[in-house]
Amino acid sequence: MDYSQFLAMKQEIGLLVVFLLVFLYDLFAPRYAVAGSDKKAVKGISTITVVLFALYTVYGFFCTVGDAQLVFGGMYSTTPVVATIKNILNVGVLIVLIQSMQWNASEPQIMRRAEFYELMLITLFGMYLMISARHFLLFVIGLEAASLPLAAMVAFDKNKYESHEAAVKYILTALFSSAIFMLGLSFVYGLTGTLYFDKIAEASVEGSGMLIVAMAFVMAGIGFKLSLVPFHLWTADVYQGAPTSVTSYLSVISKGATAFAFMVVMVQVFGQFYSAAWEWMLYGLIILTITVGNLFAIRQRNMKRFLAFSSVSQAGYIMLGVIGANDMSLAAMMFYILVYIFSNLAAFGVIQSIENKTGLVGMDSYRGLSKTNPRLAFAMMLAMFSLAGIPPFAGFFSKFFIFTGALNVGTTAMYVLVLIALINTIVSLYYYLLVVKAMYISDEECEIATFKSKCSERLALVITVGGIILLGIVSVVYNSLLVLTENPV
Amino acid sequence: MLGGLALCRNIKQIRAVAVAGSLVLIGMSVYLLLEYLALPALTHEHPMHFYDSWVWFESLNIHLAVGVDGVSIAMILLTSIIVFAGSFASWSINQPKAFFLWLILLSTGVYGFFISVDLFTMFMFYEVALIPMYLLIGVWGSGNKNYSAMKLTLMLMGGSAFLMLGLIGIYYNGPVVDGAHTWDITQIVNNGGVEKGWQYFLFPITFVGFGVLGAMFPFHTWSPDGHASAPTAVSMLHAGVLMKLGGYGCFRVAMYLMPEAAQELSWIFLILTGISVVYGAFSACVQTDLKYINAYSSVSHCGLVLFAVLMLNQTAMTGAVMQMLSHGLMTALFFALIGMIYGRTHTRDIREMGGMMKIMPYLAVCYVIAGFASLGLPGLSGFVAEMTIFVGSFQQGMSEFMAGAGSLKLVFTIVACCSIVITAVYILRVVGKLLLGPVQDKHHLELTDATWWERLSTVTLIISVAAIGCFPNFFADLIRETFSGEIFKAVL
Numbered sequence: 001m002d003y004s005q006f007l008a009m010k011q012e013i014g015l016l017v018v019f020l021l022v023f024l025y026d027l028f029a030p031r032y033a034v035a036g037s038d039k040k041a042v043k044g045i046s047t048i049t050v051v052l053f054a055l056y057t058v059y060g061f062f063c064t065v066g067d068a069q070l071v072f073g074g075m076y077s078t079t080p081v082v083a084t085i086k087n088i089l090n091v092g093v094l095i096v097l098i099q100s101m102q103w104n105a106s107e108p109q110i111m112r113r114a115e116f117y118e119l120m121l122i123t124l125f126g127m128y129l130m131i132s133a134r135h136f137l138l139f140v141i142g143l144e145a146a147s148l149p150l151a152a153m154v155a156f157d158k159n160k161y162e163s164h165e166a167a168v169k170y171i172l173t174a175l176f177s178s179a180i181f182m183l184g185l186s187f188v189y190g191l192t193g194t195l196y197f198d199k200i201a202e203a204s205v206e207g208s209g210m211l212i213v214a215m216a217f218v219m220a221g222i223g224f225k226l227s228l229v230p231f232h233l234w235t236a237d238v239y240q241g242a243p244t245s246v247t248s249y250l251s252v253i254s255k256g257a258t259a260f261a262f263m264v265v266m267v268q269v270f271g272q273f274y275s276a277a278w279e280w281m282l283y284g285l286i287i288l289t290i291t292v293g294n295l296f297a298i299r300q301r302n303m304k305r306f307l308a309f310s311s312v313s314q315a316g317y318i319m320l321g322v323i324g325a326n327d328m329s330l331a332a333m334m335f336y337i338l339v340y341i342f343s344n345l346a347a348f349g350v351i352q353s354i355e356n357k358t359g360l361v362g363m364d365s366y367r368g369l370s371k372t373n374p375r376l377a378f379a380m381m382l383a384m385f386s387l388a389g390i391p392p393f394a395g396f397f398s399k400f401f402i403f404t405g406a407l408n409v410g411t412t413a414m415y416v417l418v419l420i421a422l423i424n425t426i427v428s429l430y431y432y433l434l435v436v437k438a439m440y441i442s443d444e445e446c447e448i449a450t451f452k453s454k455c456s457e458r459l460a461l462v463i464t465v466g467g468i469i470l471l472g473i474v475s476v477v478y479n480s481l482l483v484l485t486e487n488p489v
Numbered sequence: 490m491l492g493g494l495a496l497c498r499n500i501k502q503i504r505a506v507a508v509a510g511s512l513v514l515i516g517m518s519v520y521l522l523l524e525y526l527a528l529p530a531l532t533h534e535h536p537m538h539f540y541d542s543w544v545w546f547e548s549l550n551i552h553l554a555v556g557v558d559g560v561s562i563a564m565i566l567l568t569s570i571i572v573f574a575g576s577f578a579s580w581s582i583n584q585p586k587a588f589f590l591w592l593i594l595l596s597t598g599v600y601g602f603f604i605s606v607d608l609f610t611m612f613m614f615y616e617v618a619l620i621p622m623y624l625l626i627g628v629w630g631s632g633n634k635n636y637s638a639m640k641l642t643l644m645l646m647g648g649s650a651f652l653m654l655g656l657i658g659i660y661y662n663g664p665v666v667d668g669a670h671t672w673d674i675t676q677i678v679n680n681g682g683v684e685k686g687w688q689y690f691l692f693p694i695t696f697v698g699f700g701v702l703g704a705m706f707p708f709h710t711w712s713p714d715g716h717a718s719a720p721t722a723v724s725m726l727h728a729g730v731l732m733k734l735g736g737y738g739c740f741r742v743a744m745y746l747m748p749e750a751a752q753e754l755s756w757i758f759l760i761l762t763g764i765s766v767v768y769g770a771f772s773a774c775v776q777t778d779l780k781y782i783n784a785y786s787s788v789s790h791c792g793l794v795l796f797a798v799l800m801l802n803q804t805a806m807t808g809a810v811m812q813m814l815s816h817g818l819m820t821a822l823f824f825a826l827i828g829m830i831y832g833r834t835h836t837r838d839i840r841e842m843g844g845m846m847k848i849m850p851y852l853a854v855c856y857v858i859a860g861f862a863s864l865g866l867p868g869l870s871g872f873v874a875e876m877t878i879f880v881g882s883f884q885q886g887m888s889e890f891m892a893g894a895g896s897l898k899l900v901f902t903i904v905a906c907c908s909i910v911i912t913a914v915y916i917l918r919v920v921g922k923l924l925l926g927p928v929q930d931k932h933h934l935e936l937t938d939a940t941w942w943e944r945l946s947t948v949t950l951i952i953s954v955a956a957i958g959c960f961p962n963f964f965a966d967l968i969r970e971t972f973s974g975e976i977f978k979a980v981l
Binding site: 328331385390391392396400401403404407408410415418419422423425426429430433436437440441475478479482483 | 545546547548549551609613614616617620623624627628634635638639642643646647650651653654657658660661690
């Protein structure tokens, strides 16, 4: 075996190095018996993780140059586009890490100081494999590596009943969806005799009804992770029960990575011969996802549940990039996910700093927030505007581009789909404005007293708000993404 | 020229900045007007002056393209005057810093919209102008403000959802210039326009999208609630300028880019706008809240703008823009006065007030002047605008009738003419009840007349109204150019 093949996996190796350093530091760093003095050690670990990961993120951008490579007998592929996708995820993970520093230093977490980071890095590694896989075996390994540690993360609040419940729900649905996914794979293998993406595509030229069934299973399996309707039922409970850092990780990073992987599978495996079949299936899923997610979000009073349903409907918009299946919509989808990472993390950042301070997560507690904590309220408002797609914030541009990408197809069906999606943006605007209304318009006394948020939380908020304002207006970001995707994958 | 956008956004918590900023804006608009007048006439190839274009999103061929013609200049001038008057009218508002910040964001959107030539930037500015309304009404409004703010925002954004689909559709079905589709309005027109089959789909959704903001009949319901709850300056700016965005967009985008569909489908919208004109006027007759009366009167007058635009006749369309100017100024004046009266009496119900002429003669006289402008007294702006519209519409209707092309336009012109009479009814009703007659509440006797900043605000608007009324030719010549058949292909 040619070991130089490993050199193609630059980003994976980098991530492993970061993981090992954090792990070793955790092993050998002093551990004190007295509870109070552990705080210092936790802070040290958090800082080291963040700094290492920040360095690694920067390093990741150097990996985007270079040719497309297909190694390990065609199981693993990396291209500039794939590397960029990983970088987008890195940026999101970095923000999540910064946001979780404060929570990780809180009392119940101290004993397990670095576990959270380690689990997170492992899941990220799994997602990398998912995106890069060109063979279903590697894909499944990635999928599992990305799912199982997440269940542990969801259960992280060990003193909270909801956290356990959420973890059980998550692990059961994850296993169930994996099972369905593998059932689909076994059909595929039975019909084509291979699990390589390209070979499946070649072998399925003639096609059969069975293969469409298999494809539906595969789609359903991934749909669970993306929380597309009707596979979304776990989302709200898990988002609510999990610690907020984990929720934000689940809602942006996990979702973003799966969306990319989903697109690779659909386009590369089933793209050529079954595009008609899967596009219609996805068509229905998108309409359901956007509509149901929006309608359920309206009634939510808990901010985390609220964002759970909002993220369900956002997944529908992301899928518009998949169904478009052209360069423009791929770039638009990457851009959409990037913007979505920033907007959603800004919202979660505000929720988290308020939760850390007061433990309140109800939307009603946010009434009058603009008077007691104007900066947090402002960040939240920008996040809501960006999620709703209002200019001049980044969300407007990403929505506009994803619609433009979808309409590039030019069929009447696509115009109808985009129209439905657009009408849904109005519904979503309504519930996003409910939050703004609670914060700015309500006259009531605010339950949340004025407080000063911690340095790390503020840093994360500054980054996300900066991203929301700049990402759209600075056209370089989108342009370079589009230039990347125009080169053949 | 883009300086209009560069208004001092570094808010210091003083009114001086707002006032100075708006003065600078007026100065710049006038300068722009003078520069513009010195230039040669517009031609088919160059329908815009001061055209400039910077690449923004290269890959999608999105530019930041700006340019103006007579109509945009007139609109910019209107906006400057109303922003100026509006800053005086909101002299004693709570939280002035945030208020003016949002107000300036709103007017930035408006200016940007009027000078944009690129569909993408135009749409972006359009939405930038809409969203501050939510907070302005929600935070500083009165009455049922939560409901109205939400209704207004959702309905307008609903319109813009259709609009977005329409604009992307225009982009993809427009001509290919230099190997790429283009968002640039002038380029689309000069290179063959939008594909004809698609026009029948894109024209209606674009027109409806802008029509929502222009308060076209089935979509006008946001307007009365919104205006009634909004604070004074926002009502002024909204009725005075923002509703004009709708009308402007209708002809600049929907009709200018899709002339064939505009000619064939205009009858549908002609019926709808005809209904708004008459229905709005009748509704105004039965309202008792001053702001509702004016809001419905705005529905009626803005309906007339769209009505005239759809006549596809140069005279009528010129009249439409004159009506935009005239209505913008006089509605702003109305809302300013109502705000001032409300600030003193704390009621807007005309049944509870009376004899204001004795109590606050200055405001009362201003109100009468605004009323006369609204019902079309010669010498003020309303007369000029409505006269032009009806003459143009009648010409068009008559010539089509003679040519055997149906009597729809003729009939609707006559119907719309009736609205003048109804306008007189509701204006005089208010004047009679509110200004004359016995004093209803003896506490009102102690109220004071206008302060200096209120006087300044109203005088500015009255002078502008009178200027249009006395020198209509100047404005008409400025505007007419755009609607010549050579440039505006939809004109019959």
